[in-house]
Structures are given as C-alpha cells and as structure tokens.
Amino acid sequence: MVKKVLVVLVILVVAALILFNVGEKTGVLKKGRLKIGMVTDAGTIDDKSFNQGTWEGVKQAGEDLGLEIKYLKPAGTTEADYMKEIGNLYDAGFKFIVCPGFKFETAIFQAQDKYPDAKFVIIDGNPHAGDYVPVVKENTVSIFFAEHESGFVAGVATALQLKEGELGYIGGMEIPAVQKFNWGFQQGVKYANENLGTKMVIRPENVIYQGSFDNVAAGQQLAAQMYDRGVKAIFAAAGGVGIGAINEAKSRMKAGEEVWVIGVDVDQYAEGIYDGEKSIILTSAMKQIKKATYDMIKFETEGKFPGGQILTFDATNDGVGIPENNPNLSAAVESKVAEVYAKLKSGEIVVADVQGDLIR
C-alpha cells in the first residue's frame, strides 16, 4: 500500500519536473506591453460596487491604452488565497496588479517585497505586516477616498430633495470606509437642517450595521423594518446588503409607497429601476474608484507611477461626490448641491471623519 503511494508520488514529482520546463517556456512572454491584472475582493466582478468599479477602470484603461487585462477571483478571502492569485497573475506576465479592498493589506505587504519588479495598487488600504503600521514600498501606491465627504454631499442632496421626514442608514461591516460614509451622511443632513432650512431626522434605531456585505435577505428585512417605522429614504453603504434594501424599495414603490434609497460607491441608479426609466435611487454617494484605477494605470504608462505614496481622493480632486445626472433630484436641488460641493472644495466646509457626537 505504502509502496503504491510512493510510486504515485514519484510519478507526480516527475510530471511536475516535466511541466516545470513547460512552465519555464511559457513563462517567457513577449516583453514590452504592460499587462494589467486585478484580484477581486469577496463578491463577484459585477457587484455593482467595489469590484465592478475597479474593473471598469481597468477595462477603460485597457481599451484606451491598448493593454491586455485580466481579473482573477480568489478561492477564499485569506491572505494565502490572495497571495496565490497575485502569484498567478505575476507568473502569467501581469506585472501591474490592482487589488480593491482593505483585506489585501497584508498580502500586498508581502507581495511588494516578493515581486519587486511588479507594481501594485491597493484601494482603501495600506500595506502592513499585520500591525497596522503602513509600509508603502516604491512599487506600490495605496489609495484612499474621503468617504465622509461623499456621504456629506449625498446627505445634503437627500435633505434638500425630501425637505422633511425621517432618514435611515444601513452599513455593511463596521469598518472605517463604511463608518465614514455614515458619519459624513449625518453631518450632511445636519448641515442642510441648520443652513438650508430642511427638517430631516435620523433616529438612532435607524442607523444599523448589518455585519456583512453579502446578506441580501437581511438587507431587505432591515429596510422593510425601517420603512415600516416611517423612514422615507435609506442610505445603504453595504454592498449586497444594500441590494436587498434596493429590492425592498422597488417592491414598495411599485405598490405605490414613496420610499427611496441612496446608493453607494458607484452610480447605482440603474440598479434601482422598477418601471421603465424610473428608479428608487435618489442619488448615490460615489467614490471615483474607476477614475482612480484608470489614473494609476495611465500614470504607469507615462512613467509617472506615484510609487511609495498614499493618495487620497476627495472633493479637492473630484474623487468623491454624487453622480453628474440625478433624474430624481430637481434642478434647484442639484445647483444647491453644486454650491455646497464648491464650498467643500475650497475648504469652507470641513467634514469630520471621526464619530464625535454622531450616532454610532
């Protein structure tokens, strides 16, 4: 028995050695053209949110600049799974690798040393060894967004459009990016109440973190409870959980009730369409993930890759905000929001990225 196992193992090793040569040969790829790879975070490539935003940036760059692109989906969400996919991309000649999400922090920390001739972009995170001390090497750039500013603008727009009533918030996991959306949103609503004459209320029981980004059913339930409590619009910064909230709003809107959802990360208008062109998405608190990704790739092709830096996309560089077109916002509201955005840009309004005395 043991002998047989040994024989099989020997055969495997021999096969491996033969294939090793094959691998070596195929490993020599045509040099020159930059190849862009991406490893997805938990969730699918069409998550209408983080992965999709990043991939669209990669795709756009691929089209505009004539580059080969590819994404890989790791088997799990452990550091080992991420490292394996980064290694796969690297071995296949993809030397510019974009990774969306804080979960990649420790993997990128290792990868930047292991593959010194590759470039890495990590979005919403800093490479670190597990101790949260950022170490951004020359071949890596980490990108952050001012989610609080994005939430702020969305909050102002929502308050202006709805004027009075109750608002709610559903977050995914209680992580910094999601919390900052929440805090910014509350500040935006408060700003509108104090300076623009609206009367919106956010009650503590209507600010909830579901605890995951993929539990669609739970999102739908939470949204149903909030709408039942009289909430008019919910800001859902929660990935798949937010999709549940959108579904609930769609069915209620179809039944004649007036309920809204404020989308997140990307313009989610299309996701909320329930009848013809009509959508339950009032507006979306966007992070220009696509633009940021695209810019990094473009910089690399121009030889201006900002390696070693931690970049923040905020109002000053149009990195956050609401979509250009908001069919559910009136023209007056949109121009008012644009004024507020300009003040944000000039620094006249400052949004805090900490909880302070806000709800949760």
Place this chain on the structure above:
Amino acid sequence: MKKEMRKEYTIALVAVGLGLLAGALLMLVTGNNPILGFIYLISGGLMNIERIGNTLATATPLIFTGLSVAFAFKTGLFNIGGAGQMLIGGLCATVIGLTLNWPKPLLLTVIIIASALGGALWGLVPGWLKAKFNVHEVVCTIMMNWIAYWSVYYIIPAYFKGAYLETESRRIPEAASLKVGWLTDLFRGSYINLGFFLAIIAVVVIAYILERTTLGYELKAVGLNRYAAEYAGIQSNRNIILSMMIAGACAGLGGAAFYVGYASNMQIGVLPSQGFDGVAVSLLGANSPWGVFMAAIFFGVLHSGKGFMNAMTQVPPEIADSIIATIIYFSATSVLIEKYWGRLQKRLAEKEKTGPPLVAEEEIKEKVGGAS
C-alpha cells in the same frame, strides 16, 4: 483483497478521466483549447517548488475532511458536518493561540489536542442523538454546522477581534502557527505547514485503526449491518458515537491546519468549503485512507492550478470555477461507475463462455450512464 484494491483504483482513475473529459468539453464550449488549459492547470499546481508547496497546503484540510467523511462512512454514517467540525477545531486553535503565551512546541501540542477535542465534541452530539434516539445524522450535522458558524460569528468579534476589523480575529502569533520557517523556506515561501505532516500521520493512524484493531473491525461491522453486529455482541450504539467522535476529531484537526496553518487569522461569516469537498474527496478515494490522501492531493492540484490556468487562458474565472466543479462532480460519481463496472465484467465473463455478444452496446450504455 488485492484484486478488490486494483478494481477501486481503476474505478477512481476512470472517474477522474471522465471528470477531466467533462471539464475539457466545458473548455471547448467556451472556445478554449482544453489541452492547453490542462497543461496550465497542472503546471499551475506543480510547476515549481513553491506551487507544489501551495498545492499540498491546499490539500491538507481536504485530507482531514476526506478522512472524516470516509471514517464515518465505514460505520454507515454520513458526516456532512465537516465544515462545522472544522470551524470548531479552528476556533479552539485560534482561542488558545491568541490566549496562551507558551513556547512553540508546547503550544502547538495543546492546540492540536484542543482542535481534535473540539471537533470530536461536534461529532459526539450527532453521534449520541443517532445512537440514542435514531435522529438522522445528516440533519444533525448540518444543524451543527450552523451552530459552529454562529458561535464563531459571536466569539471572534466579541473577544478576539483585530485592532480595526470587526470581521476577523487578531493575527495568529508566530508561536501558535503551524507555519514554520524551515518549511516555508524549503518551499520558497509557500503556505505549506506542519499540518501536512499531521495529515499524513492522521492517514496512517486511521488506516491502522480500521485495518488492524478490534475497534476498527467493530466499527466496520456496525457499518455493514448494525443488527447483525449487535447480534454478534458488538455494542453498536457505543461504536456509532465513537465513530462520529473520531470523524469529528479528524475534521477538527483540519480546522487547526486551515485556520492556524494555511490562514493567518480566523474570519467570521464563512463556512469552510473544505467541509463539503471532503465528501467528494472521500467518494473518489473509495473511503480508504490512502485513497482519500491521493484524492485530496488531486483536488489540491485542481484548486491551486485554477488561477494560473485562468491567468494564461481566456477562460473567465467564473467558468474556471465551473470547470473545477465539473471535474470534482464527475470524479465523485465513481460509485456509479462501479455499478456499471460490475455489469461490464459480468458481461465480459459471459462473452468468454458464449461467444461475442453486443459489447459495444454495453459500452455505450456505460458512457451514457456515467455522463448523466
């Protein structure tokens, strides 16, 4: 005995062949060259020492869960609670690793024992319910999976959460990790860890229990016919409980190998897929310990080679997942093939006696049966 063994090997190989064939078909349908695809798939799993290490590391939890399922099968029990048992084993390992500050050899010993005990406890409950009240173990083990899932969901964020993240535990310290420097260096930074050797030991021990001890004999007897075994004076209730406990302990060890070996911390909200893949591993391995070992390595190659195949070809990741799932699915149909194998042999034997019958028809039947 020998002949029986050879037959099982042949059946497993035919199953793998069928699986690869089905995977190849899927590649063809999506407009890719299957031969190239397979070359990349296998070289992705084995083309250098680091990748071999990663393949073995991926296979390690599968060896444990495969053993777990196979062992319970021997006693006629279907343990699909591998995922939950893994989680509890991993939870015990994580809790101890993050709490105690002992020297590495001592700490690892305690972690390994604790994870086995945790898994055994998760097997004990369904085993006891089965023995005492005849509650079906499939239902029970599935429920136990969710109890484990939500226990982890509560305990990790409440007591062991990371500095900034609610959703995963703190990083496992070096002293509590099954990863060791010399092994990582030997395999050029791969994720292989002591868990692999632990798995080999487990295979040897389980094979020994089944083939060479009274306990193993009794367990198998209960599996073959509970009532006959009882008539022969074997306490089947005790054996059912014991069998589930040992099966649970195997999966629990797999949890330690996964959460403090392969991974570097414990994440909540994930039911490890290895628990269910263990069923396929066990089926392909014909429920024998060494069969499980080889089946797990094969699955390890598939899982870790998938990404490279993906990167080198135009197969979209989602399709690549389906291809791997198809190969696994067809590989696990070895039971079906066995059925037709018996018929085919009978027909062949008849042919020798009575001259040429319609062999071709039988062959077609076999293929259709295997592919449906």
